[in-house]
Amino acid sequence: FFYTAGQPRWLEVLFIDEPGAVTTVYPASGRPEAPLPAGVKRLLPDGAVMEPGRGCEWIVAAFSAQRPSPGALKKALEGALKRRQQRSKIDDTCALPGLRVEGASVDTLRILRGP
Numbered sequence: 001f002f003y004t005a006g007q008p009r010w011l012e013v014l015f016i017d018e019p020g021a022v023t024t025v026y027p028a029s030g031r032p033e034a035p036l037p038a039g040v041k042r043l044l045p046d047g048a049v050m051e052p053g054r055g056c057e058w059i060v061a062a063f064s065a066q067r068p069s070p071g072a073l074k075k076a077l078e079g080a081l082k083r084r085q086q087r088s089k090i091d092d093t094c095a096l097p098g099l100r101v102e103g104a105s106v107d108t109l110r111i112l113r114g115p
Contacts, residue, residue: 001013001025001026001043001044001046001048002041002042002043002044003036003039003041003042003044003061003063004039004040004041004042005036005037005038005039005042005063006038007038007065008035008036008037008038009035009036009038009063009064009065010032010035010036010063010064010065010066010067010068011026011032011035011036011044011061011062011063012024012026012027012032012061012062012068012073013025013026013044013059013060013061013062014059014060014073014074014077015048015057015058015059015060016057016058016060016077016078016081017053017055017056017057018054018055018056018057020078020081022074022077022078023048025046025048025059026044026045026046027045027046028046031070032067032068035067053113054113054114055112055113056094056110056111056112056113057094057110057111057112057113058077058094058096058108058109058110058111059108059109059111060073060077060096060099060106060107060108060109061106061107061108062101062104062105062106063104063105063107064101064103064104064105065103066103068101068103068104069102072101072102072104073101073104073106076099076100076101076106077096077099079098080096080097080098080099081096083097083098084096084097094110094111094112095110096108096110
């Protein structure tokens with residue numbers, strides 16, 4: 001994974017699958033120790049390998065100027081997945097509704113795997 005930031009930023013990247021299993025992608029230790037330095041197309045020091053899967057999956061990144069609250073992104077993800085599952089009979093897209101983390105810019109990569 002690569003990132004671009006005009007100023008030092010805290011970053012958290014999580015992976016979540018349709019059943020709700022959350023995996024920390026960055027930082028691998030689970031808790032950021034320091035903000036990432038500013039730069040363009042900088043390589044993250046941690047990475048991930050995708051395993052076979054089916055259905056919807058998401059990679060979610062949260063950039064913030066301040067150190068993130070422990071578990072805030074994971075809690076937001078779990079809540080969004082729960083709301084998605086409650087409305088899945090009406091809307092079977094891979095959208096995650098209402099995914100917000102206070103003080104952070106959140107981006108989501110949606111992945112839909114076929115049979």
